[in-house]
Amino acid sequence: MFLKDGVKRRTVLGMAMAAGLAGGMPAAQAADDIVLGGSIPLTGVFAFAGEGIHAGIQDYVEIVNNAGGIEGRMIKYVPEDTAYKVDASVAAFNKITSQYDTNFYYGDSTGFAKTISPELDRKGTILMAGASFASELNDPEKHRYQFMAGPDYTEMINILLEYIADENPGAKVAYVHSDTEFGRDPIETSQKRAEELGLEVVETIVTKPGSVDVSTEVLKLRRAQPDYTIFHGYVLAPIPEFINQAKQMGMETKFMGTFWSMDNSMVMKMGEAGDGFMGVMPYAYYYDDSDDAPMLEKIREMRPEYQSTAYMQGFLTAMLMTESAKRTLEAGKELNGDNLKAALNSIEDFDTGGIIGVPISIPGNSIPVGRIYRADMSQEKMVPASDWIRLE
Amino acid sequence: MRIGTAKETYRHDEALFDTPVQRWWLAGLFVAIAAFPFVADAYWIYLGCLVAINIASATGLNILTGFTGLVSLGQAAFMGVGAYIVAWLEINLGTPFFVNLLAGGLGAGLIGILVGIPSLRVKGLYLAIATIAASVILHFVFANWTSVTGGQSGLTMPPATFLGTALDQPDKLYWLIVPVTVLMVLGASNLFRTRIGRAFIAIRDRDISAEVLGIPLLRYKLYSFALSSFYAGVAGGLWAYFFRVVTPESFPLVMSIFFLAAIIVGGMGSILGGILGAAFMTMVPEALKLIVGWLSPWLPDAVALLSPVRTIVFGALIVGFLIFEPRGLAEAWRRLRRFFHLWPFKT
The missing domain is CATH 3.40.50.2300 (Response regulator)
Known part of the structure; x- marks a missing residue:
């Protein structure tokens, strides 16, 4: 009886370990996936915003992928919790960028954005946006591969x-x-x-x-x-x-x-x-029906309960990232920091589907509309x- | 099993690493540390550096709190002093990194002496509050002495350079951070074989008796503060080179609590405890994230759903350690060693 139990236990343990090992591998990235990594504050003092941002990015990525991706390429969103700590954010950045060929990144704080800026310049492959609207970041010369989805x-x-x-x-x-x-x-x-x-x-x-x-x-x-x-x-x-x-x-x-x-x-x-x-x-509220807003309607359809303004921020950030990827690919160019930023800056009178009630342009690092x-x-x-x- | 380690001289008895087996293991550890950056990816090297910086600072706090019995919640602020000095020197004078790190350590050490002065009069929780007050003052200085510290937006510094090579990546900085930490840890271990280190322990165990034995309390308490802050200053300097942005918000009070928790979890009054505690406190949250990551194929959106659970598990693990292993991880390690000392005769 004892032996039988032991064997059983060992078998179960072995299976669990095998499953663990199998799962331990990072989920495979299809060769042409476009990767959006994120240092997202899902716990800690900024979690109230992090949850919204996470849901917003997730939803927009889902919308794009359900519609067939960008030129047939799917977007893979890889979030990591940071508890709103700069060292954990940098750890997440290193983890995600060493596991995936990352094209876009969402950063959670001004401190992180400033810390990672030299690394973005060095890599030259990633376009980053984030939760910070710090005026300091609105400097296309100093922060070449960053932008913010709103006014600083x-x-x-x-x-x-x-x-x-x-x-x-x-x-x-x-x-x-x-x-x-x-x-x-x-x-x-x-x-x-x-x-x-x-x-x-x-x-x-x-x-x-x-x-x-x-x-x-x-x-x-x-x-x-x-x-x-x-x-x-x-x-x-x-x-x-x-x-x-x-x-x-x-x-x-x-x-x-x-x-x-x-x-x-x-x-x-x-x-x-x-x-x-x-x-x-900078964004319309979830329930705002003062303008014609197909994208807001879509959001209300996907999530019947109120979504925060942080959600809109995440959603729009993902939308702008996707748009710059689309423009870069349409021009037949490689997805790197310079091309993605140039494509982002080429956005002029762009219709956000009502997330922002007027057509927007991004000549620099911010969208000065509100x-x-x-x-x-x-x-x-x-x-x-x-x-x-x-x-x- | 441990055999043939009869100690025939006092020198042998006092040796830091007293058995050949131990020395072999140590050599193995050094080889592993040296080989690590060649096998690990950027993420693990980054974590390795972070753990090393935290070990350096935790060891400093262990000298003060674990060995001298003076509770301090100012460790993060002292790290800040070191970080600001290093950043300022690197930006304005461009002096070599070892000069900057030394200056950061000495500067923090001097501030540490100032902060330590009340320690002759106050002990325990009262001293902890006094050190919190000191760290609040230091934070105020960081935030408002704009001409030097850059105010709220802080200082952004260029990377350290060594023989013309910029140490701008974790895999290069590893060769600066880890050796400095190893030196500091070895220094701390040796300290407790000297008169000064033993005086610290005597003060911790009973300060009045220590004074009766001829240990000038104020001087030795200030030594301890100076040394602990020196460690924090150097660790802060390494931190500055690692992140290259130093702001008043970089070294919050919770960071001091983090280090105190690290030495409590690791084992106060044990160098190994400081190392294990700092590694535990830095790595467990990351390990829990890995586990959450493993669950994601089966649980959609595991990151969002399990992140709060992860925080609770981390807290519960700390409480669990305090209850079941009150003398820290170092004691668990010692028990494991003792088991192998007698193995296979007694298991």
């Missing part, structure tokens, strides 16, 4: 400023930003732009990201009496606390945010106080407050 942070603030200058010329503006690289990114450069537009920057407040007690900062804001207050460098806290306290003090300032604090689920967490919260969004949305708490939705604004 400075451009986002500039879109807000254009809207303000249009709505309320000569208005007073205050900035509230976090004490991080992300938070400080657009502040100095966009202050210049505000002056050019005839707006007055009356206060700049720096806080820790996620700080809880902001009462002294709110008092400072009240003394400055701005017409508009722009938050940047936060995901949620301390924005709701700021708005609550300011409203209790009877302040009339209009609060605004940038991309990462603008997802529907984030804004709705602000509760009643968030009503009227505005911000710049729209102002406003929170409508009665509908629990973000509704358009302006038309699409394109920076010249």
Whole structure:
């Protein structure tokens, strides 16, 4: 009996090991697959966005592959979790690029994008985009093989400023930003732009990201009496606390945010106080039906439940990557960093199927387009407050 | 089985590696380390370098926390000091890497002495908090001394060069990082055969008794801080050469906790413990990712579904080790060795 059991156990163990070994090999890459690797933050502080990005890329890749791929070549998406740590992201990059001939890569942070940039230059075979909209990356000379599927942070603030200058010329503006690289990114450069537009920057407040007690900062804001207050460098806290306290003090300032604090689920967490919260969004919201948007309809068909703005970001990034691969292959050229980037830069008046409501062009590393949305708490939705604004 | 290792002299008794078998194994290990970059791909070489950097820093923390009994949560900030010094020197003066690394280590060591001053008065958790305070101050300096540190966007540096060759790839940097780490680890092992190292242990075991024995506490505690920070500084310098971008966010407080966890899991007060702990903490998350990868043919979208599970498993493994192997991985290793000492007569 014992022997029988032992044999059984050994057989099962052997089978498990064989299965493990078989699975241990990296899933085979067909010779002509186009590979999109990704350092995706599926765990850690940025997981809320990572999950959306992952789903977005996955869905677009599925759409393309179901339609027969690009010139018959399938796209293979190879994600790896990074927990939003630069060393893990670089590890993932090395792992994926040593296992596959990678053509595209999605990076999860500004730190990673800066770290891997020399390696991208050295390889010269990969075109990369990512979750970072850092102004620093929007430099086609310095970051040759990178782009971002939207406006950089400075451009986002500039879109807000254009809207303000249009709505309320000569208005007073205050900035509230976090004490991080992300938070400080657009502040100095966009202050210049505000002056050019005839707006007055009356206060700049720096806080820790996620700080809880902001009462002294709110008092400072009240003394400055701005017409508009722009938050940047936060995901949620301390924005709701700021708005609550300011409203209790009877302040009339209009609060605004940038991309990462603008997802529907984030804004709705602000509760009643968030009503009227505005911000710049480069993509249409999942439920937006203000424009004709076949791609949004397709997304709603594939996923009946709400998808975050990070999903749209991932989706559009995959779309632009695919488009540049398509253009490169159509021109009969090899898929390498230079050709893919040139193909990406050749994109002009491109229809994204409604992900961005106007035709887009990518002359450099960014897409300087966005729209102002406003929170409508009665509908629990973000509704358009302006038309699409394109920076010249 | 272990035979014929009678120790006839004190010198033999004190030797770092005391049996021929052990020396053979060690030689084998060095051969394996040297052969590694020729057989491994970029990913594994990258991880090898990362493990080596973490071992260097964990060994430094082990000197301070494991051997001298002074709990510190400032290791990451000291690494930051070393990294910034190395990056600054490389960018502005272009001095050779060994000069920069030494300067990074010495600079961090000096800061370490400053931070260590309160250690004469405060111990245990209180000291841990004091070192957190010091690391907050250092982070503030990193973020705001813009003319030197480049502020929030940090410093981007050129690669190290050796005889005209740029060490810009993990497979080239391996030959810088691993030998430096091996030297540092051997140095630390030898330290505890000297008066200074034994004084550290005496302070850890009972500081009042140590003082009665004639060990000047402040001086030796500061030695320990200086040495530990020197290790962190050099490790930080290697880190800087490895990633070539140093920002205030590169060395967060969790990184200090990571190193503390590494020496606890590995075994405090044991050089081998620092090595095993750093390797465990760096490699287990990657190994778990590999397992998740293996499951992907059967489980669609395994990466997304299992990533949170992986984090939980990693946490559970650490807790498991603390419960079942409280003296760390080094103790498990010793037990394994003892088993073979008597094998096959007693199994």
